Amino acid sequence: MTSIAVKAPADFHVHLRQGEFSKLVTPHVKKGGFILAYVMPNLKPPVTTTEQALAYKAELQKIDPNVEYLMTLYLSPDLTPDEVRKAKKAGIAGVKSYPRGVTTNSDGGIESYEIYYPVFEAMEQEDIVLNLHGEIPSDADTNVCVLNAEPAFLPHLRKIHERFPKLRIVLEHATTRAAVEAVKTCGPTVACTITAHHIALTVDDWAGQAWNFCKPVAKYPDDRQALREVIKSGHPRFFLGSDSAPHPPHTKSTATPTQSCAAGVYTSPILLPLVAHLLESFGALDRLEGFVSTFGRSFYKRELLGGNAAQIPTIVLKRVEGGELIKEGWSEGEQKVIPFWSGKKIDWVIDEKPIR
Template structure:
């Protein structure tokens, strides 16, 4: 169901992507400018590099490199939850530009080999984060364990009691369940207190299990689930619940690592949406009757939860509904090539103006 006519416009003040992977090295140089190209002025940057970002010095060096690649974007930095984080340092993080800490259960996704196995050991750290306003970002899955009937299709739902327990134990700690994929996750987030919010990706508003089974460029972690789960994500946005906002989880991989799998290893997990993100979100929201939620979902609600207002003079991005703009097939620097989500397909919204 579409609610906008061709030529209709929508305006978003300082669009904000509250979950993005920008990699490092030459790949980062290629993909970082795509944040702005896709319509965004804020990027909440994930720390799962090799080695992971575990100190303020590493985070600030990384941020410096990102600003060299794209000076117009505000980059918010995170640290990788691990034993390397010292609770005594938390009081200094905000002044050093650290906004959050990202938790990866060990082995569940890209560069999570140094992830955690238990949250209990971080009690002191979480209490300090609670005290100093640092956000905890959760990759909400538990590792597959076939002896317990746990696999990629139920790993998120099995994680949800952890979310509930953390939200109760640390009622002043702002917690974000990242990239929700299930109706169960939507209900769990709603059931938690106001200290819990949730990001939803563009690709999970589009895909179901049928779309990634056998299609490597649609494979991500967590995997897209069933049509009823996709429907729940869409309804969460359509409802206007402030707990739900955009975190793209845009995750670039060189084409060869997405298209090649062997008996030793599968294809890389990640869907790349940054270059077309705002028009893509508009296209998808319009398709299920939620285009009027565009500004809330891509700016207002996330900024409110993170307490990062756009401020006076913030840029306003204007989108227009059109008869179709074909998404570029690939992006390349001559050595590395990445394929965006929706490659070769038409989008019915495009960015037509940016005003200051």
């Protein structure tokens, strides 16, 4: 195969940041082949109200109007059932839960799920999606660390799903076989995003390599295998959410003995070619459109159906013999960002002028 057409690619988990940094990274969604971005709310301060989310959306639209932005709120005590109803009317798509302290800007994250049951009830009624960062905080007393934080979280997923069976829930950026199996056994209201980097990496790739470090961390080879298998099987409740998380280079690469490096892997500007390259590497290229577009769109009720099929935006990838080098980085003024696999070659690029 030398070219592939993908209809309406949608990234169901992306960090677009704020201020000048946002101006650099937001256009990279389109650059990477995507026309829909499901935007994370972990800004400083976090996006906790409908008003803030709409103001943030307006900023993103000003930077790049060519992408559809689906906005989320940050689960915190500020979020009330009334605010959920207001959010629904304003078109907010989801609420993201970060357990306290597990990742970037999660100091205001949650400590217990039960206190949010009235909020979940309103979300279930209003059909707003709950996006779960599925890790529990590390705790030496209970032997929890980054390697088992995700399996240890799964009982919470099951409990919330049992209590609110109609609430649509997405377990974000799954990294383990246990998570894949847990989501499979849940009902049709529970889905799961998988990142590009987690189908490439294992523990060995981030131990000693800050650029591959993100939360949740990549796990064992067998866990990666489970992610690949479920994508290859074409399971419709498993789809792409890149968790593309840019950080200024100095926060990734110049950690000191007392300061750890920022968590996050940046894939936006190369995303669709990268996913095609990875899926092809394990024989799942035929699942590309399902994984990066139709499955997620169907779960989120954002299908592009009917009308004239020719009007659906289509991105064409072409194969590059010998591979295409991933750029060293992008910069604008003082802002700079370095992508995942910078300096490595991948086999696909976006065809800017496809012959139709």
